[in-house]
Amino acid sequence: MTDATSPWLALLVGALVTYLWRGLGVVLSGRISPDGAAIQWVGCVAYALLAALVARMIVLPSGALAEVALWVRLAAATAGAVAFLSLRGNVVAGVAAGVATLSLLHGLG
Amino acid sequence: MSDVAGPTGRRAVAARAVREAIGLPAIVLGASYLGFGSVVREGGMTLTQGLVSTATAWALPGQVVLVELWALGASVLAMALAVALTNARLFPMTVSLMPLLRHDGLRGWRLYVLANFVAVTGWTFTMRRAPEMPVADRSVYFLAFATTIWLASLACTAIGFVLAGAVPRSVALGLVFLNPLYFLLLFAAEARAPARALALGLGALAGPPLHLLSPDWGLMAAGVVAGTGAFVGMRIAARRKASA
Known part of the structure; x- marks a missing residue:
């Protein structure tokens, strides 16, 4: 992999890219x-990307x-999901x- | 507009917003930012850097994506595109919120400042409450609500960072696990909408193998491929339904 990026550069890029959507939203509101269709596509991509990150x-x-x-991670995810579902969607409990x-x-262990 | 509320009216609206924010919204968001604080530490960033992230790019999924990819040594372009795709939902949220807040006394740069606080929790509450309020009160409610949970996010970023270094290793690892688990549970709640369920399922399947193929670009590729697949699937299903 390439040389490590400066954390500050990464943070700056993250902030700019994040604000871009908010600013553009004001411009076009x-x-x-x-x-519309383009926004539905963007929504699907955002959900899929986050699911990919969580699975990874x-x-x-x-x-x-x-x-x-691995089995501990899977057991913990299952325990969280079971608590969440059996307590009617209580995120904090899950x-x-x-x-x-x-x-x-x-x-x- | 002549019916702009006076100072006492505004204070009451702000107080109501703060009251509604300190409760489940602040607790849930705060807990998830405890996780982010520990992700920041384990990823190799400093406390200041974690706080700057929450202050300037407040939207948890994008923040986690950024720290994860940075820790993997991904390129700036890969980070920019992945964060942009993750946070793209902020655009339609802002587009739908601004018309509710805008009025004669509130336009121009003020709207751009407000926009920096658009994120899921505050947006959801304001979209629900705003229609029943006088126009001038809405931005007061939104700003008071959002800054309350934003401050909670900042405090919990710091607490999570410090905790991760102070508790036994197995508890610190539990804190790092908090964010993926939190998102997983949010997905379980969101999966009732078929298009989202499809996007989530395909994304989860595509994520690990594409990561093995390329740690740098795998995440973004998984998002685009699985998201486009879900979008196309949704359009086909909608067309079938319409013609049936």
Whole structure:
């Protein structure tokens, strides 16, 4: 891989690109429909990209999570989902259950 | 406009917004930013850099994408495109919010400042509340609500960063796991809309193999390929339904 990028350059690029959408939204608000075909496509791409990231972070993590066994990561994700669904969509409970499961199983292992 | 609310009216609107923000929205967002703070530390960035990210590019998925790709050593172009695609949803959100906020006393640069606070939670609440409010109160509500949860995000970025270095290793790893898990649960809630479910499913399948193919571009490729697939699938299904 190439030489490491300066973190500040990465942050600057991230901020500019993020503001670009918000600024463009002000410019074009009232002139275009927020539910046209192009915007639907962009929405699909954004969801797919985030799902790809989440799947990759759970199945093939880089960095710190790579220390955790695959079965522990999968068990923690399952515990979080079960808590979330059985408590009628309580995100805080689901996240807490998953995080606690990962910490416990990894700590014991 | 002559019916612009006086200072007491505005203060009451702002107070209501802060009250509604401090509760579930601040707790959920705060918890997810605890995770981001620990991702920042484990990714090799400093506390200041994490805070700058939350201050200037406040939108969690894009922030996580940026730190992850930076830690992998991805190129600037790859980071820019991946963050742009991840945060593209901010565009339709801003397009739909601004007409509700805009009035004679609020236009020009002020709208561009407000736009920097467009993110999912504040947008959802304001879109729900604004139609029942006088026009002049809406931007007050939006700004008070959004800055409250933005400040909570900043505080929790710092707390998460510090915690990740202070707790036992297995707990720190749990914190790093918080963000992917949080997004996973949001997906479970979103998956009722078929187009989104398709985009999420295809993206999850494409993500790991394309990452193995290219750590630099795999994420973006997965988003474009799976997202386009879901979009085309949705159009075909809609056409079938229309002709049936």
